[in-house]
Amino acid sequence: MTNRTASHKLTLWQKVIYGSGDWSLSSFTTIRALLYTIFLTDVVRLNPGLASFSALIGTAWDAINDPLVGAINDRVRSRWGRRRPFLLLFAIPFGLGFLLLWWVPPTDSQALKMIYVTLAFMITDTLHTLVNVPYLALVPDISRDYDERTSLSGFRVLFNLLATLVTAVAAPTIVDEVVRSGASSQQGYLLVAALFGGLATIPFLVIPLLIKETKTALDEPEKIDLRKMWAVILRNQPFLYVTGFYSLTWIAFDLVTRMLPFFAVYWVGEGDSLISRPLFGQDFALESLAMGGLMIVSLVSIPLWTTLSARLGKKKTYIIGMVFWIIVLSMLMFVKPGQVSLMLILSALAGLSVATASILPESMLPDAVDWDEYQSGERNEGLYFGAITLFRKLSGAFAGFLALQALNLFGYQAPPEGVTVWQQNPSALTAIRWMTGPFSALLVLAAIIVAWFYPLTRQQYEEIRAALDARQKPRSPSEDANRFLS
Numbered sequence: 001m002t003n004r005t006a007s008h009k010l011t012l013w014q015k016v017i018y019g020s021g022d023w024s025l026s027s028f029t030t031i032r033a034l035l036y037t038i039f040l041t042d043v044v045r046l047n048p049g050l051a052s053f054s055a056l057i058g059t060a061w062d063a064i065n066d067p068l069v070g071a072i073n074d075r076v077r078s079r080w081g082r083r084r085p086f087l088l089l090f091a092i093p094f095g096l097g098f099l100l101l102w103w104v105p106p107t108d109s110q111a112l113k114m115i116y117v118t119l120a121f122m123i124t125d126t127l128h129t130l131v132n133v134p135y136l137a138l139v140p141d142i143s144r145d146y147d148e149r150t151s152l153s154g155f156r157v158l159f160n161l162l163a164t165l166v167t168a169v170a171a172p173t174i175v176d177e178v179v180r181s182g183a184s185s186q187q188g189y190l191l192v193a194a195l196f197g198g199l200a201t202i203p204f205l206v207i208p209l210l211i212k213e214t215k216t217a218l219d220e221p222e223k224i225d226l227r228k229m230w231a232v233i234l235r236n237q238p239f240l241y242v243t244g245f246y247s248l249t250w251i252a253f254d255l256v257t258r259m260l261p262f263f264a265v266y267w268v269g270e271g272d273s274l275i276s277r278p279l280f281g282q283d284f285a286l287e288s289l290a291m292g293g294l295m296i297v298s299l300v301s302i303p304l305w306t307t308l309s310a311r312l313g314k315k316k317t318y319i320i321g322m323v324f325w326i327i328v329l330s331m332l333m334f335v336k337p338g339q340v341s342l343m344l345i346l347s348a349l350a351g352l353s354v355a356t357a358s359i360l361p362e363s364m365l366p367d368a369v370d371w372d373e374y375q376s377g378e379r380n381e382g383l384y385f386g387a388i389t390l391f392r393k394l395s396g397a398f399a400g401f402l403a404l405q406a407l408n409l410f411g412y413q414a415p416p417e418g419v420t421v422w423q424q425n426p427s428a429l430t431a432i433r434w435m436t437g438p439f440s441a442l443l444v445l446a447a448i449i450v451a452w453f454y455p456l457t458r459q460q461y462e463e464i465r466a467a468l469d470a471r472q473k474p475r476s477p478s479e480d481a482n483r484f485l486s
Contacts, residue, residue, distance in 0.1 A: 016155060018152060018211055021156070036101065037400060041412065041414050048408035058118060065125075066387065070385060088204075133382065137381045140370070150310075157359045161355065170192075238367065238368040246361040253357065267433060268339065277289055290347040298355040322356065328346055368384070374464045
């Protein structure tokens with residue numbers, strides 16, 4: 001066993017370097033969330049109902065690989081630590097995995113298309129897990145301070161939002177420009193995948209070289225038991241609450257993100273798939289401008305929310321941000337065809353709440369890990385972050401399932417190949433509007449209700465942290481942890 005350095009302050013550059021890892025994760029998830037649904041329906045031309053089940057099948061694999069990778073990662077013993085070897089080994093395969101999602105199989109068979117989409121989803125998701133779980137699990141291994149963890153989360157969110165901004169603005173516009181040049185949409189999507197996949201490899205090669213894990217007292221790992229892993233997760237009350245409102249928040253965000261291209265093209269753009277507006281002498285796709293405005297406001301508002309969190313606490317600040325989001329989502333129903341400016345204004349206002357949703361729930365996760373260590377004497381951060389990665393992906397998969405099922409049930413019709421202006425049927429337009437606005441607002445309301453009952457305060461956490469730091473034997477269990485939640 002080795003001893004852990006109790007006090008370890010990170011430099012500003014280390015925080016920046018760590019945060020850059022979220023560029024890779026965010027660029028991957030942003031492209032998939034924003035464009036993959038409409039790519040499947042309009043480019044792959046896969047029936048929306050079949051496409052929705054492809055995501056669910058892939059998620060079933062998630063239920064195995066996410067916690068399993070977390071548990072395996074906790075068992076790693078090397079001079080490089082537990083997390084860094086994973087990042088070095090899987091950085092390049094993760095980047096190459098971008099290309100798998102955006103290739104159209106050369107067949108007219110709906111069954112073969114569904115099989116390929118399902119396998120591509122599973123493979124790329126596994127590669128994502130192999131870098132995502134160790135990256136997230138680094139936080140408790142490099143910081144023990146309540147506010148420093150919030151700061152780390154802030155840098156992660158900074159790069160997350162920056163990557164989302166660049167990807168959301170550039171990707172749809174690149175695809176549209178490729179189509180305008182006379183090439184196919186498929187070629188446009190592959191170009192986007194190659195560009196952002198290459199960039200995604202860089203942070204995960206740099207982080208392991210410049211940030212070291214602090215040494216932790218660890219016993220020899222026990223045999224991995226999936227039932228035990230879920231038992232550990234279910235005993236952690238703060239983690240369950242965070243998981244609840246975290247998942248509901250991201251189901252809402254992912255649903256809006258997946259429906260946005262349909263809302264922009266078929267409702268606001270009245271069926272013009274190449275609808276754009278000029279900015280700084282360059283035409284940008286409407287969905288690019290909408291997501292770009294949202295991300296810019298999110299980036300600018302990060303200091304506001306971190307300052308407010310320091311004064312009011314994480315829970316109250318989160319609830320304030322979500323109430324505002326409900327108002328904005330509800331107002332989307334008042335946007336009429338052709339009202340581009342109103343759509344862009346509401347998208348920008350939503351950015352205030354997206355920053356809140358990004359920073360605060362994730363900054364609560366390491367606190368829940370420490371609560372479990374205080375109660376049980378065990379550190380299972382890899383397991384927990386593997387689980388939260390699973391729930392994040394479940395949220396995205398469920399949002400995709402809802403979006404595609406709604407399109408299928410209300411008669412969505414993909415445009416003929418090569419057609420760039422297509423009038424969608426009225427029932428599908430109604431589903432697109434309701435799923436983008438009011439239905440997503442109801443999900444956010446449910447997240448607020450769950451967050452209201454989150455039990456761990458700043459004072460309680462600081463008492464737990466002080467007790468953990470004072471222990472001579474990190475594995476020594478506490479008998480009175482539950483009093484902090486009584």
